[in-house]
Amino acid sequence: MTTTPTHPRPADLPPRALSDLADAHALVRDERSPSPQGVQVSGVTLATASAHPGDLFVAVPGLRSHGARYADQARHAGVVAIVTDQAGADLIAQDGGLAIPVLCHPEPRAIAAALAADVYREPWREMTTTGVTGTNGKTTTTFLLAEILANLGRRAGLIGTVETRVGGVAEPSRLTTPEAPDVIGMLAAMRAAGDTDLVMEVSSHAIALHRVDALPFDVVGFTHLTADHLDFHGDLESYFGVKAQLFTPAHARRGVVCVDEEWGRRLAAEATIPVVTLATLEHPDATGSDGAIDPDWRVAERSLRDQGSRFALLGPRGERIEVDLSLPGDFNVSNAALAVVLALTAGADLEAVRGAAAHLTGGVPGRMEVVGTSPRCVVDFAHNADALTRAIRTLRQTTAGRLWVVFGATGDRDPSKREEMGRTAAREADVVVVTDDDPHGEDAARIRAAVLRGARGEAESDAARAAQVLEIAPRAAAIEHAVIQAAPEDTVLIAGRGHETIQEVAGVDLDLDDRHEVRVALTRRKGPDA
Numbered sequence: 001m002t003t004t005p006t007h008p009r010p011a012d013l014p015p016r017a018l019s020d021l022a023d024a025h026a027l028v029r030d031e032r033s034p035s036p037q038g039v040q041v042s043g044v045t046l047a048t049a050s051a052h053p054g055d056l057f058v059a060v061p062g063l064r065s066h067g068a069r070y071a072d073q074a075r076h077a078g079v080v081a082i083v084t085d086q087a088g089a090d091l092i093a094q095d096g097g098l099a100i101p102v103l104c105h106p107e108p109r110a111i112a113a114a115l116a117a118d119v120y121r122e123p124w125r126e127m128t129t130t131g132v133t134g135t136n137g138k139t140t141t142t143f144l145l146a147e148i149l150a151n152l153g154r155r156a157g158l159i160g161t162v163e164t165r166v167g168g169v170a171e172p173s174r175l176t177t178p179e180a181p182d183v184i185g186m187l188a189a190m191r192a193a194g195d196t197d198l199v200m201e202v203s204s205h206a207i208a209l210h211r212v213d214a215l216p217f218d219v220v221g222f223t224h225l226t227a228d229h230l231d232f233h234g235d236l237e238s239y240f241g242v243k244a245q246l247f248t249p250a251h252a253r254r255g256v257v258c259v260d261e262e263w264g265r266r267l268a269a270e271a272t273i274p275v276v277t278l279a280t281l282e283h284p285d286a287t288g289s290d291g292a293i294d295p296d297w298r299v300a301e302r303s304l305r306d307q308g309s310r311f312a313l314l315g316p317r318g319e320r321i322e323v324d325l326s327l328p329g330d331f332n333v334s335n336a337a338l339a340v341v342l343a344l345t346a347g348a349d350l351e352a353v354r355g356a357a358a359h360l361t362g363g364v365p366g367r368m369e370v371v372g373t374s375p376r377c378v379v380d381f382a383h384n385a386d387a388l389t390r391a392i393r394t395l396r397q398t399t400a401g402r403l404w405v406v407f408g409a410t411g412d413r414d415p416s417k418r419e420e421m422g423r424t425a426a427r428e429a430d431v432v433v434v435t436d437d438d439p440h441g442e443d444a445a446r447i448r449a450a451v452l453r454g455a456r457g458e459a460e461s462d463a464a465r466a467a468q469v470l471e472i473a474p475r476a477a478a479i480e481h482a483v484i485q486a487a488p489e490d491t492v493l494i495a496g497r498g499h500e501t502i503q504e505v506a507g508v509d510l511d512l513d514d515r516h517e518v519r520v521a522l523t524r525r526k527g528p529d530a
């Protein structure tokens with residue numbers, strides 16, 4: 001299994017008395033366990049793998065097991081007390097009890113954030129906090145915002161899918177939004193290291209699983225919404241409902257919402273915090289019933305420039321900010337515009353932002369990353385039908401030859417999107433190479449079969465411009481085939497895994513970096529004398 005990264009913590013905070021925490025958070029001692037008197041708590045964790053000596057272990061009922069089953073393991077790691085629900089306390093007692101206090105709360109997952117906030121002394125108080133949500137674009141927007149803040153002479157701590165940055169030190173991530181005690185512990189470490197801002201991605205899982213409770217965002221931003229994660233949320237309406245919770249006073253003070261599409265317009269109308277609206281398309285989605293929204297900020301004068309775009313951002317009081325962005329794709333214009341308006345809404349000075357946003361690179365690993373030319377090879381993280389469409393259409397604009405796409409679907413996640421991804425690829429690309437993504441615990445051939453069904457069905461439905469559909473596994477062989485067979489004027493898009501370097505197959509972690517495989521194939525293509 002993937003290893004759990006250790007999240008940084010502040011080194012020098014005085015501990016909190018467990019009895020004070022119990023009083024403040026209505027924790028009730030399980031009478032079968034020792035008294036909390038005299039116990040000092042220096043950290044909070046939800047997982048034994050990240051337990052430190054002196055921690056409080058919050059044992060939550062999970063989807064697979066109850067955290068209380070690991071209470072003894074946590075005690076051996078040095079935790080000084082357990083917070084759990086009644087079922088957890090009973091499990092601990094049945095297992096023979098523990099020599100440390102066990103405190104009960106009806107919803108231990110929901111209280112974990114407040115406990116961490118207390119133990120780590122509400123670190124956001126001295127920082128500006130921004131959260132970004134939406135199906136796609138979170139990583140790119142947060143990287144761009146961190147870049148703008150750096151150009152303003154500030155330093156942002158970062159939490160997201162690709163990496164976390166604490167005090168300027170980057171570490172790879174496992175989750176997009178870690179568990180609440182890890183988020184708040186990292187924030188305290190950021191404050192201690194002198195970071196001025198927190199910029200973080202907020203996934204829908206995080207909102208539903210209380211990972212950002214207790215953390216007040218100064219500003220939250222919304223990119224867009226499309227079908228994804230429906231295995232977790234059930235349907236789009238519930239998925240939207242969870243995202244919308246972030247735009248309420250329980251989580252944030254102000255919002256910036258991209259209103260190019262109907263979901264964004266609905267969010268702007270339904271949010272219960274003040275919201276600044278942003279339109280980034282010249283012709284917003286015509287399907288919107290209330291398409292007449294008059295946005296506060298809008299993108300204008302957009303033009304393509306080599307691998308990126310230039311545009312102007314026009315504000316409600318005649319403001320004008322010109323941006324030269326070196327990331328390809330209309331969607332990245334949206335992300336950059338959102339990052340600029342987030343910086344302004346968080347309080348940055350207009351003149352200063354004008355300078356700080358003049359040239360933006362993003363520099364996001366595995367997001368429309370050009371790894372080679374002739375043929376042009378691009379690695380992107382597009383892993384749903386909508387992102388795949390946008391990525392292919394973006395590259396089509398600058399491709400003289402054929403457009404190849406190499407991709408697969410993830411195992412153990414949302415099977416409903418597999419056929420749709422296949423259909424999309426066959427509709428948009430010229431050559432579709434169906435391969436493996438992360439099969440996780442599922443049979444890889446079965447996942448490919450679902451994607452192929454969609455791709456072949458689409459190709460057969462339009463014989464005139466039928467895409468060629470191939471099945472090649474493993475993934476390295478698929479990448480090699482496409483890179484070697486493509487003509488110099490072709491583009492090969494390798495989609496779905498972006499920056500990722502580990503592929504999980506049947507519970508085993510294999511090294512696999514799409515960018516490395518492209519470079520190897522390009523070298524082979526040139527031959528031994530190259």
Ligand SMILES: CC(=O)N[C@H]1[C@@H](OP(=O)(O)OP(=O)(O)OC[C@H]2O[C@@H](n3ccc(=O)[nH]c3=O)[C@H](O)[C@@H]2O)O[C@H](CO)[C@@H](O)[C@@H]1O[C@H](C)C(=O)N[C@@H](C)C(=O)N[C@H](CCC(=O)O)C(=O)O
Nearest residue numbers: 046047048062063064065066067070175176177203205206
């Ligand atoms: C669906 C989901 O989000 N599951 C999360 C959930 O797992 P779970 O309910 O199955 O937990 P469990 O295995 O039953 O264990 C129960 C408790 O015992 C603890 N435990 C368990 C085993 C052990 O040895 N020691 C231990 O302490 C666990 O930490 C947990 O607190 O609680 C765990 C920790 O509390 C999370 O690590 C786990 O995230 C898993 C790893 C995951 O893959 N989550 C993904 C889907 C996710 O959250 N993704 C989002 C969105 C990404 C995107 O937008 O693409 C993200 O923010 O990353």
Ligand SMILES: Nc1ncnc2c1ncn2[C@@H]1O[C@H](COP(=O)(O)OP(=O)(O)OP(=O)(O)O)[C@@H](O)[C@H]1O
Nearest residue numbers: 135136137138139140161223331380381382387391
């Ligand atoms: N604003 C956007 N609208 C639609 N698609 C986008 C947008 N921004 C990026 N994408 C597409 O989605 C992919 C993922 O982008 P990014 O990593 O920024 O999103 P994310 O929200 O962090 O994704 P995830 O939550 O899955 O980690 C990109 O590689 C691109 O194909």
